Amino acid sequence: MAAKLRKGDKVVVLAGKDKGKQGEITTVMPKDNKAVVEGVNMAIRHTRQTQTSQGGRISKAMPIDLSNLALVDANGKATRVGFRVEGENKVRYAKTTGEAI
Numbered sequence: 001m002a003a004k005l006r007k008g009d010k011v012v013v014l015a016g017k018d019k020g021k022q023g024e025i026t027t028v029m030p031k032d033n034k035a036v037v038e039g040v041n042m043a044i045r046h047t048r049q050t051q052t053s054q055g056g057r058i059s060k061a062m063p064i065d066l067s068n069l070a071l072v073d074a075n076g077k078a079t080r081v082g083f084r085v086e087g088e089n090k091v092r093y094a095k096t097t098g099e100a101i
Contacts, residue, residue: 007025016064
């Protein structure tokens with residue numbers, strides 16, 4: 001099945017503690033049905049100092065379920081994603097505006 005949300009997409013959180021926050025998808029895990037969004041679902045991880053990095057309490061974006069994310073369209077609103085065939089290519093489009101993504 002084709003992915004409705006992909007790496008690099010700008011999304012808004014629909015549910016949870018970060019409801020309403022927007023960010024860009026950095027990683028998608030289709031097997032787990034989750035994605036990591038920049039600046040959303042942050043958790044503090046305690047790390048040991050190494051030669052290359054400073055130790056201490058470091059904030060890290062944790063995975064969030066794909067069902068709690070929606071794509072942001074050109075107007076800045078949440079939209080559902082559909083698929084259609086344009087010529088030879090299958091493209092994603094925003095259901096609110098109808099334009100290809």
